[in-house]
Amino acid sequence: MLIFSLQGWSYLRPQGFNQLKNYLDLLNDPHFYATMLNNVLIIVSVVPVVAVISLAFAQAIFSRIPGYKIYTFLFFIPVILPDVVVARVLTEILNKVGPLNAVLNAIGLNFLAKDWLGAPGLSLFSIIVSLIWKNIGFALILFLARLTTIDIGIYEAAEIDGATSTQKYFSITLPLLSATIKIYIVLQVIGLMAFLFNYIHVMTAGGPGYSSTVLEYFIYLNIFRLQEIGRGSAAGIILMLVTTVFIYYFVFRTTRAEREAGR
Amino acid sequence: MRKIVSIALVMLCVAPFLALAAGQKDNTPVKLEYWTVYEKDSALNKIFEAAAANVKASNNIDVTIVNKGDAGFRELLTASAMSQSGPDIVFNWTGMADIVTGGRQGLHYPLNKDNLFTKDELSNLLLLDSCTDPTTGDVYGTAYGNNYIAVAYNKTMMEQAGIDWKSFPPKWTYDEFLAVCKKLKAAGITPFGYANKEGIFADWWHSFSFPSYVDKISDVIPYYSKKPIYNDVFGDFCKNWKGFYDAGYYLDGGNTISINDLWGQFTAKKCAIIPLFPALYSIYVKALGEDTVGIMEWPSMGGHGKLAMANPIYGDAIGITKWTKHPKEAALYLKQLVFNKDIVTQFVAAGLFPVDKRMKLSDFNMPGAELKRFAAVHQTLPTYPEGHAFWTREYSSVTEKFCNSMILGQITPQQYAAEIEAVLK
Known part of the structure; x- marks a missing residue:
């Protein structure tokens, strides 16, 4: 892909190296920045919201609230379903003439019935909400797995010292979950940078215009639709670099900081 | 034991070459793959299969019709072009300029090269100009039936x-x-x-x-x-x-x-x-x-x-891929689709019009009065294939x-x- 990104292309035929022209073209393309921004918006929306909701549900299920087994199963269903199936179901629900708008109209909330996938301001929002729904199950299981391995004795000792439930959660549970949360963030960011194709392709095809196009889909559009192999490859290299830099910074730098802090 | 393993390994390495040599000697049919977008049970797909049966009987060519579905067809073709592998014959909907674009992209084998189609044969094709690169004169495919919007x-x-x-x-x-x-x-x-x-x-x-x-x-x-x-x-x-x-x-x-x-x-x-x-x-x-x-x-x-x-007549087109090892055999299949009157009769019955200039629509039966009426209008109006x-x-x-x-x-x-x-x- 690196070689492709450094070549000029005439349709599908390489025309020799053209230095960094594909990268410069890309940097002059406003749609490229729009797609990058969409990726950022998805990450900053999905990661914290899923984390907070999953942590809350994981704690509730860990506390064995009534029906906790059913909740665990229900939350995990979207995770085991293929992305294409989930995306197709959501497309049907969110369609302008789909059941969501039908329900809103039926209960008198007509003003809330929108073109969820067809309006530029809403298509990305709809995808974000869909991703949140899909990803909660995965994060939930991850956090739940860690919660079950925490030594109960720590909580018992805290109770003897008079700690409240809130104090126990923020002083024991969360710190012990921090490594798992970090893994969750890394996996989520990688997923939200490079594995969104199914959702975008099925739900909005990146549209209207480029309003819900993410970098991964931008690469697909350039290589397979516009047949701009050089530009698409350059975008692929940039995607790889951005993801790598993030992982390096987040994993190695924070780990080092923790070590230096003696944690 | 070691000897047996060694012999088995040598056999494994040599076997493909022996099979290849044996295959060249006997009457093994040439195998071609044709990608279309039409459903397996569709009328057009059945005609493609009938044409395949003809070339099998007359030229010992095995054409496998592969339905790739409409969605993603072009993307699959792009991937094939990049790897220079895949089908020997490809469908190209909205033929016309698109097949010329495909030809320029290195997707299609020019029909006018290597005598795949003779000059006379090409001159009998309607919509030929639309499949021809105006700068090089290369013909990158042919409509197999005149379509209409x-x-x-x-x-x-x-x-x-x-x-x-x-x-x-x-x-x-x-x-x-x-x-x-x-x-x-x-x-x-x-x-x-x-x-x-x-x-x-x-x-x-x-x-x-x-x-x-x-x-x-x-x-x-x-x-x-x-x-x-x-x-x-x-x-x-x-x-x-x-x-x-x-x-x-x-x-x-x-x-x-x-x-x-x-x-x-x-x-x-x-x-x-x-x-x-x-x-x-x-x-x-x-x-x-x-x-x-x-x-x-x-x-x-x-x-x-x-x-x-x-x-507004146009034609779904068909072309031979640039990377095929059997362009001549692929051309024989294309000729079945455009020149064989039995096949053309089936196309007309499915609603398409003949591409061979020598064949007149009035010589065939259109399915249904409505289509017949519409076709009659088409016959009298000027066209703008360009x-x-x-x-x-x-x-x-x-x-x-x-x-x-x-x-x-x-x-x-x-x-x-x-x-x-x-x-x-």
């Missing part, structure tokens, strides 16, 4: 709206078409079914209607050159197109429906009018009955240019991406034109 309408729904479909003119003007839509809408019937999630539908509308907006085909040439796209003609065309949407003549929510869901809208009676291609006619008739399905010209988009009264020549992949990609936004009023026609210009650079 049309719309099907539901006669019963027309009657429900008080419209006398029997009085429809042979070819309607945009005003006549609008009047029909208005009456349908007033009767609570959605006039036009559309599915524009991917923008493909709007792209058709753009590419089929726009040439009919002008007087001569050279008028549309600027729209795929590097010249500024936006001018008054383009602006009016876009305005009418958006106006059609704003009037509520399209199926509500159609902009978020996939193209694969389009055909079901008509057969489920969710709309009264729908785009029609020959391969779909039998599907519509099967679902609704021959008496219910009428056929009319694809309407122009408000223009009253001379080409609005021309005949009109489709402005439909290129470069242009199409951007129209698919942005014409949806333009119709919905999310961008202006000027911005739409600017997006096209950016891609055409």
